[in-house]
Amino acid sequence: MKLIISILLFIFAFIYITLRIYEYHKNLCKLNYDYPFQDPTLPIDIRLDNLMSLLTPEEKINMLWMDGATSDGELPNLAVPRLNIRGYSWMGQGYVYRSASNGCNINCYSPVIDGNVSVLPQGTGIASTWNKNLIFQSGIMISDESMAIHYNYKNKSVDYKTGASSVINIARDPRWGRVPETYGECPILTGEIAVAFNKGIMGYAKLEDTQLEYGIYKVIPVMR
Structure with a gap:
């Protein structure tokens, strides 16, 4: 007896010590957050x-715009340093849509307006x-x-290796101002066209399998 x-006492003692050690290491490895949202x-x-x-x-109003920029410059970016929130952009998380030294960014793409590139029909067309x-x-x-412009355009701080394409939203209400940019109201047609168009943009026809495997694409599409 x-x-x-x-x-039994040995087993209980072993379990108790094991649990205490586990809790100790759990608290030791737990990150300290300044705020619950982190x-x-x-x-x-x-x-x-x-x-x-x-x-x-x-700050809330600032986050309603792509990169937090306004014409009067009152909301310069989306960073909130006091909460340790870094700046970013809705358009492409900072990498695709980054400000250049002259205040321009990827949306300043002007050769289409100047007539220096080919112009295709909009999405519905x-x-x-x-x-x-x-x-x-x-x-x-x-x-x-796009690659030709990237390597030859005078403003080297602007990245033309990314493109805002495609608008794959399904057109449900003709009152929406961007319906002509979509591929229409059919999800199947939209999916088929989006795959074909964006594979062409990424350069599937000219890249080796090893390049595709490692994600080395010509142009990165930013679909929305």
Whole structure:
């Protein structure tokens, strides 16, 4: 009987010590967060409520625009240093859509207006062809011209290796101002055309399999 009691006490002691060691290392490795919204282990609604309570009205308004820039310069960026929130851009998370030294960015793409590149129909016009191969070739042409501009354009701080394409939203309401940029109301047609067009832009016709495997594309499309 005494032997059984001794064994049970040993087991309980072992379990207790193991749990204490686990809790110690768990707390030791746990990151310290200044605010609840920074803790990824918390429910998203708690994190959002906390973040919204900390942001000022100006900071909230600032986040409604792509890169937090306005014509009067009152909202310069989306960074919130006091909360340790780094600046970023809705358009392309800072990499695609970054400001240049002259205040220009990827949206300052002007050769289309100047007539120095080919001009294709808008999304609805492209979709009406129902010709995936033609659309694929159109994407290749766009990527070739974009790369030429990237290497020859005088403003080297602007990146033309990315492009805002395609608008893959399904057209449901003709009152929306960007319906002509979409491929129409059919999800199947939109999916087929989007794949063909963006594969052409990324350069699938001219890249080796090893390059595709490592993500070495000609132009990176930013679909929306």
